[in-house]
Amino acid sequence: MSSPFRAEAIMLALLALAGCHRETRDYRSDAMKAAERGAAFEDNAFHIAQGQRLYAWMNCAGCHAHGGGGMGPPLMDDEWRYGGRMEQIAATILDGRPNGMPSFRRRVTEDQAWQLAAFVRALSAQPRQDALPGRADEPRNTEPMTLDERKPIRPVTAKSDDASEE
Amino acid sequence: MVRRVGVWTVSALVLALAVAALAVLWSLRTDRPQPRSAVLERLAPLPPPEARALPAASAARAEEGQWTMPLGDYAATRFSALDQIDAGNVSELRPVFTFDTGIAKGHEAAPLVVGSTMYVVTPFPNIVYALDLTRPGNPLKWAFRPRPLQRAQGVACCDVVNRGAAFAGGRIFFNTLDGQTIALDAETGREIWRTRLGNIDIGETLTMAPLVAEGRVLVGSSGGEFGVRGWLAALDASSGALLWKAWSTGPDSDVLIGPDFRPFYASERGRDLGVTTWHPEGWKLGGGTAWGWISYDPDTRLIYYGTGNPGPWNPDQRPGDNKWTAGLFARDLRTGQARWFYQSSPHDLFDHDDVNESILLDIPVGGRRRPVLVRPGRTGFMYVIDRFTGQVLAADPYAHVNSIRRIDLRTGRPQYAPEKAPRSGRVVRDICPASPGGKDWNPSAFSPRTGLIYVPHLNLCMDHGITEANYIAGTPYLGAESRMHAGPGGHRGVLTAWDPVARRPVWRIREDLPLWSGALATGGDLVFYGTMDGLFKAVDARSGRLLWQYQLNSGTIGQPVSYRGPDGRQYVAILAGVGGWSGAIVSGALDKGDPTSALGFVNAVRDLPARTDAGGRLYVFALPR
Numbered sequence: 001m002s003s004p005f006r007a008e009a010i011m012l013a014l015l016a017l018a019g020c021h022r023e024t025r026d027y028r029s030d031a032m033k034a035a036e037r038g039a040a041f042e043d044n045a046f047h048i049a050q051g052q053r054l055y056a057w058m059n060c061a062g063c064h065a066h067g068g069g070g071m072g073p074p075l076m077d078d079e080w081r082y083g084g085r086m087e088q089i090a091a092t093i094l095d096g097r098p099n100g101m102p103s104f105r106r107r108v109t110e111d112q113a114w115q116l117a118a119f120v121r122a123l124s125a126q127p128r129q130d131a132l133p134g135r136a137d138e139p140r141n142t143e144p145m146t147l148d149e150r151k152p153i154r155p156v157t158a159k160s161d162d163a164s165e166e
Numbered sequence: 167m168v169r170r171v172g173v174w175t176v177s178a179l180v181l182a183l184a185v186a187a188l189a190v191l192w193s194l195r196t197d198r199p200q201p202r203s204a205v206l207e208r209l210a211p212l213p214p215p216e217a218r219a220l221p222a223a224s225a226a227r228a229e230e231g232q233w234t235m236p237l238g239d240y241a242a243t244r245f246s247a248l249d250q251i252d253a254g255n256v257s258e259l260r261p262v263f264t265f266d267t268g269i270a271k272g273h274e275a276a277p278l279v280v281g282s283t284m285y286v287v288t289p290f291p292n293i294v295y296a297l298d299l300t301r302p303g304n305p306l307k308w309a310f311r312p313r314p315l316q317r318a319q320g321v322a323c324c325d326v327v328n329r330g331a332a333f334a335g336g337r338i339f340f341n342t343l344d345g346q347t348i349a350l351d352a353e354t355g356r357e358i359w360r361t362r363l364g365n366i367d368i369g370e371t372l373t374m375a376p377l378v379a380e381g382r383v384l385v386g387s388s389g390g391e392f393g394v395r396g397w398l399a400a401l402d403a404s405s406g407a408l409l410w411k412a413w414s415t416g417p418d419s420d421v422l423i424g425p426d427f428r429p430f431y432a433s434e435r436g437r438d439l440g441v442t443t444w445h446p447e448g449w450k451l452g453g454g455t456a457w458g459w460i461s462y463d464p465d466t467r468l469i470y471y472g473t474g475n476p477g478p479w480n481p482d483q484r485p486g487d488n489k490w491t492a493g494l495f496a497r498d499l500r501t502g503q504a505r506w507f508y509q510s511s512p513h514d515l516f517d518h519d520d521v522n523e524s525i526l527l528d529i530p531v532g533g534r535r536r537p538v539l540v541r542p543g544r545t546g547f548m549y550v551i552d553r554f555t556g557q558v559l560a561a562d563p564y565a566h567v568n569s570i571r572r573i574d575l576r577t578g579r580p581q582y583a584p585e586k587a588p589r590s591g592r593v594v595r596d597i598c599p600a601s602p603g604g605k606d607w608n609p610s611a612f613s614p615r616t617g618l619i620y621v622p623h624l625n626l627c628m629d630h631g632i633t634e635a636n637y638i639a640g641t642p643y644l645g646a647e648s649r650m651h652a653g654p655g656g657h658r659g660v661l662t663a664w665d666p667v668a669r670r671p672v673w674r675i676r677e678d679l680p681l682w683s684g685a686l687a688t689g690g691d692l693v694f695y696g697t698m699d700g701l702f703k704a705v706d707a708r709s710g711r712l713l714w715q716y717q718l719n720s721g722t723i724g725q726p727v728s729y730r731g732p733d734g735r736q737y738v739a740i741l742a743g744v745g746g747w748s749g750a751i752v753s754g755a756l757d758k759g760d761p762t763s764a765l766g767f768v769n770a771v772r773d774l775p776a777r778t779d780a781g782g783r784l785y786v787f788a789l790p791r
Contacts, residue, residue, distance in 0.1 A: 056633070061762075062391070062642025063320070068760025068768060070750065071323060071391075071642065077757050100320015102640050138762070139593050139631020139647055 031087075038086025041118040049133040051119025054112055056137045058104060066138065067123035072101065076123045084124065089117035202657065202678040204703075206710045210665065210672045218617030219666045221245070222526035222537060222553075224465040231730035236276035236330035236375045236684075237609055238727070240462040241526035244611035245687045246728035250736035251789060252690030256704045256714045259738070259787045263304050265297060267782035271753050272745020274607070275330035275375070276684065276725035277784060278338075279739075280352060282732040283307060285338055286741065286784055290319055290326035292342040296355055300732045304786075308355030318344035321369040321640060323391040324747030324764070325754065329607070330375035330725065332383075334403060339383050341372035347385050347401060359406035363387070363399055368639050370394045377460040378403055379469070379499055386456025390474040390519065391765075393643030396455035396491070398471060400502060410502035414454025414473045414490050415440045421490060422502045429506045430556040431578040433487065443487040451637055452484070453477035454491035458521025458607055461539065463553060467499045470539055470553075472510075472520035478635035479517050479601075480645030482590055487512040492520045494541070496556060506556030508578060510543050515587055516569060516630070517601040517646070518544040523609045525619060526553065529667050540666045542610060542621045544603025545570055545580065548664060562669045564662055565604030565623055566653045569597050588646065593631040600628035600650040601765065602747060606682065609725060613687035616707050618663045618672055620693045622681040625653040625660050626770055648766030658770060661685070661695055663710060673710035680771065682748045684725030686738070694738060696722030698749060699777040702740055702785070718742035718785060721749060721778040735788055743782030744774070753780045 028036075041047045055061060063069075067076030078084075081099070082092050093113045096103035104113065122132060213219075225241035231248065238244045251259060267273065271289040278285040284297040284304070291314055296307040319326050322343055331340035337358060338350045345364025350357055363385060364370035369392025377384045383401040387394065396414040401407065413420040417438045418427075429435055436442070441449055455474040462469050476484055476491035493509035511518045522542055528535040529550070537553040546567035550560040561573035569586040573579070586597045605623035612619045628648045635645025652658045659681035663672045683696040691707040698721035704714040721744030728738045745753030750764040752775050761769035 057636055059636060059638055059641040059643070061647075062644050065756075065763040065765075065768075066760045068757040068763030069754060070756065070764040070768075072320065073754065074757040074760070074763065076759060077755075079755070096317075098316050100317050100322075102317075102320065107638065137633075139591055139633060 034087035037114065038090070038117070041114040042086050042121055043128045043131045044118060045131040045133070047115045047118045048122050048127070048131055049135070050112070051115040051117070052133055052135070052137055054108060054116050055119055058107060058116070060116070075120050078124065086114070086117050086121060089120050090114050093117065204678070204712065205657070205676045206673065206712070207676070208673045208710065210668065210670050212672060212708055213617045213665050213667055217530055217667050218614070219527040219529040219612075220535070221612060221614055222463060222528055225461070225463055225526050232281070233276070233279045233727040233729050234333040235278070235377065236332070236725055237459060237523060240379065240464065242459060242461045242523045242609065243525060244609055244685060245613055247689040248728050248730055248736040249689035251688065251692065251738065253692065253706055253713055255789055256690070256692060258789050259704065259714055259716070260790065261716070261785050262737070262788045263786050265295070265304070265784040267293070267295070267743065267784070269743070269782045270780035271743070271782070272325040272327045272749055273724050273741040273743030273782045274327040274746055275741060276727050277739045277741065278331055278333050279727065279729035280333045283352065284739070285331055285333070285352070287328050287331045287340045288782060289328050289745070290314060290322070290343045292328055292340070294331065294338060294340060294350060294355070310350055310355045310357070312342050312346065312348055312360075314342040314344035314346070315366060318366045318371060321366050321389065321392060322371055322373070323388070325745045325750050327373055327746055329373060332376045332378045334378035337403065339376045339378055339403070341374065341376060341385060343371050343373065345370055345372050347372070347376065347383060347406070349383075349403070349406060361401055361406040361408070364389070368392065368394055374457045377462060377469070379462045379464070382409060382499060384460050384469065386458070386460070386471065388455050388457040390453040390455040390457070390477060391642050391644060392640065393451035393477040393637050394453065394455065395450060396453055396474055398456040400499070412497065412502045412504070413440075414456065415444070415449035415452035417441055421504065422497070423504045426498065427504045427506070429508070431508065433512070433577065433579065434489070434507050434509065439487070439489040443489045445485055448484050451477050451643060452488060452491060456521065458519070459523040459609060461524045461526050462499065463526055466554070468496045468505055468553070469499050470494060470496050470524040472522065472524070474519035474521055475514050475517045478643040478645045480632040480635050481513060481515050481588060482632060483635060483645060488514065492518060494520055494524065494551070496553070508551060508556050508558060510545055510549065510580070512579060515582060516597065518603055520544060521607065522605060525610065525612050527612065527666060540619060542605045542619070542623065544599070544605065546599045546604030547573060548666070548669070550666060550669070560669050563604070564621060564664055564671065565660070566598050566625060566627070567604065569599070588630055588632045590632050593629050595629045596627050597630050598627040598653050599624065600626040601648055602626060602767070606747070608682055608723070609684045611685040611687035611693060613691070613707050615689065615691060617665065617667065618707070619666055620685040620687055620707070621662045621664055622683060622685045622695050623660050623662060624680050625655065625658055626650045626680065627653045628766060647762050649761040650766045650770035652770060659697070661705075675705065675710055679774065680748045682723040682746055686726040686728060688728050694726040694740070696724065696726065696740060696742070698723065698744055698771070698774060700742060700744070702726070716787070719779070719783050720744045720781045721752070721774070723749060737786050737788045739784065739786045741782060741784050744778050744780055749774065751775060752778060
């Protein structure tokens, strides 16, 4: 037995439900959000290490060397043409700048740009020592561990154990 | 009482000793710049008159007293016959006027003087100034601002330099960093035509000074650090239309190699070597830019110019000889067709562009004069090459070289020292010369009065390592890292007076800083050059003795010129303004905390910021009236 008001009741319920939706209000400005995003990347060991790889792969070192500059300005000093905050560096990488910095927007993802910014900040500011990568992406004369020959494992004998206890 | 005096004496003595010790410690501080003074060495006697080289008669200067092209004449001698200023009176030389360009980048250009007007082209933004030499104060006649694209600055390998303009037929021709060649009316500064030749979005810039001959404007590309494919182009001087374009890599039809091509050495013969001496497709990013000097022999109508380094710098990524990079072309001016080629660095290992000047000389060989060209190469060797055949007659080191054992004159090929060859991911120490070579772009001078070539050059070595390079259009394509340092002796620059007939240095001045300025020889038997800390010097062309020097506002990497003013007096002019690859630490405010800055040059000139400031200024000198 169906009520003649059933359809109307459902409609009313739906309308009431719709009335529950309120517009979302953003109490944080874009700048605050960008700063939060920057904080998530800066001084983060993983992101700095990823940024260092990208710095080599994207030919950043060709212009900026290892922070001292060349064709491009230095990144390790305290002068920033376009601002030195995380979000400003990420914007420089993604969009480029008028005096020659090319845009890398279709070459790196947005997250990768933030990782690069984290590495660039680590070149200039005093970074947390425990966040810095131990790897140096530049030619050097110490043998990489991966190329080191595996050392033979010597069986531990009773005699050598005795010797070590002496 | 006596005892008290003794105490005072002792404490005074102790104090004096402490002060002395502090003074000694202060003088030993390593970060304080301690300029070494220049040291002259005399090594051999001057050549006797009959054994002197002479400039190629056909290419010798037509108009004495003017300076219409950066190298002075088609033979690239940078010699002015004017002799009012000589060893006897040069000590009285003093500045008569200066002109600020207002630009704090490296000023590598030569001022031009035509009639009673001086023309100066600045580094980016490549403003051309015309100064009226007839009026007191030498006021500005006109200025031309080409407004090159801002972003061109990002693809300029070694500072945003320009090496000068050229004058011909009432017009001034010059290049802009963003890849345009422009012709101006020399009288009014009105633009007559402009042709865009380079695409900066792939890293093609223009920094060289054009050469104008028989109504053709020759322009070569820059950008060898960006994986571009180098070329030399000829434009019609009247319209700016492209007449021919010769690529430095690729199939013979692109390189303009045809039936006239007769290279001397077997390794330069074969079909499409610009493709087959590369890994597949490698020639498309192969470099071989033509950013240096061009010489011209009107008798044979041949032009001579060198090609730059192959791309990328990492040699492991480009197996093969990498033709036609790092070598010297002789081409027909009218058609562009190649006549011969000589590769000074097959499979270049160290960024040894072969773009330095070719000085056209006739030298006595076995009782007759042989037409040759002499060039101080980046490799550190002085090449004497037959102008007609391309045969290397001699190749002797003029700088300290350990990366090449010798040059085999049978095959023309250098014998690379295997222990100095770059290795992937590792550092090879003390490679001499470093990547700027025994000498970079800055042109030498030749005096027919002494038969000597005056070569301003470098004494730099490097620690060098290679890594894999990625090609991303418009970004550097290198795959190498260097740290340069002073070579044996600890000095970084040298001015060598070289006898091209006896093939030996006659005298040599060791300069503390790298020599990045050009040289000028005059009829008064003087040689002018400048240092990177701003000393403009005149030395005796015969003995090398320093006769005069003047402190400029900034280090100079410019090219001195000499001319006769409208008043009949002899003048000497040079642009100051440190910068360029060697001075980028100052003009680009680079950080010396990173030894690899400016492709490793910063490590060799860490003291430069304490010794000079940036700032472009034209200086003109004369004797007192």
